[in-house]
Amino acid sequence: MPASGPAFPVLGDTMEDAAQQADVKLGQPDFIQFKDVTKKFGDFTAVQNVSLDIREGEIFCLLGGSGSGKSTLLRMLAGFETITDGRIILDGEDVAGVPPERLPLNMMFQSYALFPHMSVERNVGYGLRRDGVPKAEIATRVAETLELVKLTDFAKRKPSQLSGGQRQRVALARCIVKKPKVLLLDEPLGALDKKLREETQQELLNIQRTLGLTFIIVTHDQEEAMTMADRIGVMNLGQIVQVGPPRELYEQPNSLFIADFVGALNRFDGVVTSQVGENAQVRVQNGMTLKILSPYEFNEGERVKVTARPEKLSVFPADSNEAPTARNALQGQVTFVGYMGDQTDYRVMLDGGVEVKITEQNHHMSTKIAIRTGDKVRVDWPARSTALYSA
Amino acid sequence: MTALLRKSRDRLGRGFVLLPPFLWMFLFFLVPFLFVLKISFSEAIIASPPFAPLFEYDPDEGVVRAVLRFFNYGYLIDDDLYLRAYLNSLKVAAVSTVICLLIGYPMALAIARSPKARQPLLLVLIMLPFWTSLLIRVYAWIGILRQDGVVNNILMGLGVIDEPLVLLQTVFATYVGIVYAYLPFMILPLYAVLEKQDTSLLEAARDLGARPIVTFMSVTLPLSTTGIIAGSMLVFIPVVGEFVIPALLSGNSTLMIGKVLWTEFFSNRDWPVASAVAIVMLVVLLIPIMIFQNQQSKERN
Numbered sequence A: 001m002p003a004s005g006p007a008f009p010v011l012g013d014t015m016e017d018a019a020q021q022a023d024v025k026l027g028q029p030d031f032i033q034f035k036d037v038t039k040k041f042g043d044f045t046a047v048q049n050v051s052l053d054i055r056e057g058e059i060f061c062l063l064g065g066s067g068s069g070k071s072t073l074l075r076m077l078a079g080f081e082t083i084t085d086g087r088i089i090l091d092g093e094d095v096a097g098v099p100p101e102r103l104p105l106n107m108m109f110q111s112y113a114l115f116p117h118m119s120v121e122r123n124v125g126y127g128l129r130r131d132g133v134p135k136a137e138i139a140t141r142v143a144e145t146l147e148l149v150k151l152t153d154f155a156k157r158k159p160s161q162l163s164g165g166q167r168q169r170v171a172l173a174r175c176i177v178k179k180p181k182v183l184l185l186d187e188p189l190g191a192l193d194k195k196l197r198e199e200t201q202q203e204l205l206n207i208q209r210t211l212g213l214t215f216i217i218v219t220h221d222q223e224e225a226m227t228m229a230d231r232i233g234v235m236n237l238g239q240i241v242q243v244g245p246p247r248e249l250y251e252q253p254n255s256l257f258i259a260d261f262v263g264a265l266n267r268f269d270g271v272v273t274s275q276v277g278e279n280a281q282v283r284v285q286n287g288m289t290l291k292i293l294s295p296y297e298f299n300e301g302e303r304v305k306v307t308a309r310p311e312k313l314s315v316f317p318a319d320s321n322e323a324p325t326a327r328n329a330l331q332g333q334v335t336f337v338g339y340m341g342d343q344t345d346y347r348v349m350l351d352g353g354v355e356v357k358i359t360e361q362n363h364h365m366s367t368k369i370a371i372r373t374g375d376k377v378r379v380d381w382p383a384r385s386t387a388l389y390s391a
Numbered sequence B: 001m002t003a004l005l006r007k008s009r010d011r012l013g014r015g016f017v018l019l020p021p022f023l024w025m026f027l028f029f030l031v032p033f034l035f036v037l038k039i040s041f042s043e044a045i046i047a048s049p050p051f052a053p054l055f056e057y058d059p060d061e062g063v064v065r066a067v068l069r070f071f072n073y074g075y076l077i078d079d080d081l082y083l084r085a086y087l088n089s090l091k092v093a094a095v096s097t098v099i100c101l102l103i104g105y106p107m108a109l110a111i112a113r114s115p116k117a118r119q120p121l122l123l124v125l126i127m128l129p130f131w132t133s134l135l136i137r138v139y140a141w142i143g144i145l146r147q148d149g150v151v152n153n154i155l156m157g158l159g160v161i162d163e164p165l166v167l168l169q170t171v172f173a174t175y176v177g178i179v180y181a182y183l184p185f186m187i188l189p190l191y192a193v194l195e196k197q198d199t200s201l202l203e204a205a206r207d208l209g210a211r212p213i214v215t216f217m218s219v220t221l222p223l224s225t226t227g228i229i230a231g232s233m234l235v236f237i238p239v240v241g242e243f244v245i246p247a248l249l250s251g252n253s254t255l256m257i258g259k260v261l262w263t264e265f266f267s268n269r270d271w272p273v274a275s276a277v278a279i280v281m282l283v284v285l286l287i288p289i290m291i292f293q294n295q296q297s298k299e300r301n
């Protein structure tokens, strides 16, 4: 392993089954192809050399921070932006030069973009009228779709007379009534509150399954991406950094960036002191030594970054039994206890002077607080739940 | 108790804000209007001012007697000159409004859709003519349209025509002048609504299968009705009473009420008839204004 190259963390055991489960319902694997796609606005490169295949029938999430180029990528696919370089193939056809109205996909806009001068009914029927669908058929299809999104009672209202969640559903209905092959959703739930967002995520999933659509969802909410996506593509600075099922991204991030972006993380800076087979030892701040299982070889003395997710760590009172030798066991003092109901978040200042985050599931009903702020504790985690990256 | 106080204080505050515009309207619209109304019920006499007083003090009976004379209005009905002038003014105003709309809409749309940084410049270009007096600009049109003017010289130079065309003192010249002068009043309100339009609506329409022209007809156009109405009012209402442009460019080709008013006032020195003409014009114009108001309040609901 060269010192500069990325090191890969251990392989998880059940990593592939998410992808396999997903495979069952998926069709054509290269239904949508981005081939080395670049988009420049003047001198500014908004999307850079993106190559990506999206399967028919899958839910693909584009995840990334603000300004990372997610919307731009989507808008090129929808025909709203010209492609500076590269090609986008949709169901075997190059989308370049095809006007948006002729592409067999529909887009749900971040702002919903409902026509303010039309009733809900007319908004939903708009696309069908454009396609010259007979009047009677429009009426039945609009009614069916409104039923599906539970808006039948609101058919005659104007968008200004609806709540945020209802508007979102009108926007959705307006797209799916056309039965497109692909639905692009740009931050579809961004404007909704947490509870409504979770409900709507389920509704979207149900609708996607019922209609067998291909969904491409843009979001900057990693939890949302995790819940909904079959696969996630993480974008940063106009590039796709990693593509994979949520579990793979979480457990096998290919870079520190992804590890940090997807989920919370404890980080240590350290130096490899020894490695025998997969068993590596890393000296981190203030002389603490961590045991790490890494399939990749590091040189002795190499600078590395060590990461461990909070939920892989456990806290025990300091005087409890010793941990098995395959585990890391570090002493420390609790600085924060956050009771969340389903779980408890701890922060522990290790004796080595590094603070770590720990998340414990509250498996048992108990009103007794076992560990309090200020307690001496032992923090404990398996060597295989720790990942190593070249610094 | 305190709530009541606060309420009355709020009302006082609101009254304070509304006072200046009300005062303005009272002084500069209502008072002159009442004067004109008063004169319209009077009779022309050779005196200064040239109309009979409305209120006469009768020293014998010791009372003030008001004499309202309606014959000025009767006169407007008797002589069909006035009716023709009214109708023709309305027609000229309506046609000019439609022409302004047809020319102004694409211009307003083009400005609204041009890059944000360039819009102020384009707007300044639209308003630039206002920096010169209307009178001078209309005179310039005389130079352009007359027998040996710019248009005829160019057309003859190109060999398109052998004889100079009679352009001045025609209906054509009237429309050219009016459309030219009032176009900015159409463009500015249209620009204001078009510029505010959410471009994602247009993209949504395209995405749902509408060609650009269909997108325009089904989204852009219906969402700009307030601008169309405002612009049309701003053109239509002043054009009905327009005097300067027809006086300079139309000759006898176009009969307009503004010119009739002028003649009554200054040539015939018949202030009462002139006032009656003005009052009737105001009433005629109130109808479209009320339609406009109605439309606006409906829009708000």
Ligand SMILES: Nc1ncnc2c1ncn2[C@@H]1O[C@H](COP(=O)(O)OP(=O)(O)OP(=O)(O)O)[C@@H](O)[C@H]1O
Pocket (backbone or CB within 6 Å): A041, A044, A045, A046, A064, A065, A066, A067, A068, A069, A070, A071, A072, A073, A220
């Ligand atoms: N029309 C444009 N002209 C110039 N720059 C643009 C244009 N559209 C987008 N950009 C730039 O391209 C970059 C990517 O924009 P994009 O809208 O794709 O980001 P995003 O990932 O969707 O972000 P967000 O999560 O905030 O919506 C941004 O830096 C943005 O400023």
Ligand SMILES: [Mg+2]
Pocket (backbone or CB within 6 Å): A070, A071, A072, A186
């Ligand atoms: Mg975006």
